[in-house]
Amino acid sequence: MPTISSRLVFWRTVWFLIHIRCAQCLIKYPTVAIFTQHYQKQLKKINQACFPVSYGDSFYNDVKKLDENLCKFAYYSGSAIGAICTRVEPIPESPNGRSRLYIMTLGVLAAYRNHGIGSKLVQSIIEYYESEKDGKLSTVDEIMVHTQTSNMDAMKFYVDRFGFEKGELVENYYKRIDPPHCYILRKKLR
Numbered sequence: 001m002p003t004i005s006s007r008l009v010f011w012r013t014v015w016f017l018i019h020i021r022c023a024q025c026l027i028k029y030p031t032v033a034i035f036t037q038h039y040q041k042q043l044k045k046i047n048q049a050c051f052p053v054s055y056g057d058s059f060y061n062d063v064k065k066l067d068e069n070l071c072k073f074a075y076y077s078g079s080a081i082g083a084i085c086t087r088v089e090p091i092p093e094s095p096n097g098r099s100r101l102y103i104m105t106l107g108v109l110a111a112y113r114n115h116g117i118g119s120k121l122v123q124s125i126i127e128y129y130e131s132e133k134d135g136k137l138s139t140v141d142e143i144m145v146h147t148q149t150s151n152m153d154a155m156k157f158y159v160d161r162f163g164f165e166k167g168e169l170v171e172n173y174y175k176r177i178d179p180p181h182c183y184i185l186r187k188k189l190r
């Protein structure tokens with residue numbers, strides 16, 4: 001006959017295992033939602049934790065003006081754990097006013113990486129593009145990002161997972177980090 005305390009230990013262990021399993025499932029299925037400017041603080045926190053460069057007020061002021069559908073947070077258990085900010089910008093060399101989606105920042109907190117969250121964020125932007133490619137985003141031809149030459153994780157992520165192509169090396173793109181160089185990665189969208 002099990003004693004009360006051994007029953008208690010048993011049910012505590014069951015509860016603990018269920019909790020861990022649920023957490024694992026939730027991390028696999030994070031919510032990706034549109035954020036609004038009310039969430040500037042969370043965005044700052046994620047960017048500070050994910051990037052070696054610090055973004056100033058002008059960056060966050062620009063973010064406020066972006067199409068909300070091009071800036072998303074990933075949530076886990078009520079907290080923002082990743083974010084993507086994308087803008088539409090003209091392709092400078094394009095003679096007929098074509099434009100591109102430019103990924104300004106994409107970051108997932110280190111503890112939550114390798115669970116498909118970064119992919120979900122990029123995918124949500126591509127899905128929005130697909131839904132608006134004949135509407136609001138009819139001038140957009142490609143998606144592009146700058147990636148520090150040493151950031152192998154990000155390069156692998158964009159190239160292997162999303163089919164971006166490695167383009168030009170831009171020397172001394174970053175002012176305060178080493179190495180200061182980056183590659184342009186781009187993917188044709190149409």
Ligand SMILES: CC(C)(COP(=O)(O)OP(=O)(O)OC[C@H]1O[C@@H](n2cnc3c(N)ncnc32)[C@H](O)[C@@H]1OP(=O)(O)O)[C@@H](O)C(=O)NCCC(=O)NCCS
Nearest residue numbers: 050105106107108113114115116117118119153154157161
């Ligand atoms: C780049 C970055 C955003 C990727 O985020 P992430 O959430 O780890 O991305 P994902 O989990 O979708 O993909 C990463 C890897 O996890 C794997 N993965 C995806 N879903 C998975 C799952 N459910 N279980 C286990 N692994 C999984 C992917 O296959 C991928 O592996 P790969 O390297 O073999 O392609 C993240 O590393 C980061 O924030 N880096 C710092 C900031 C940065 O450099 N940003 C990019 C420049 S803007």
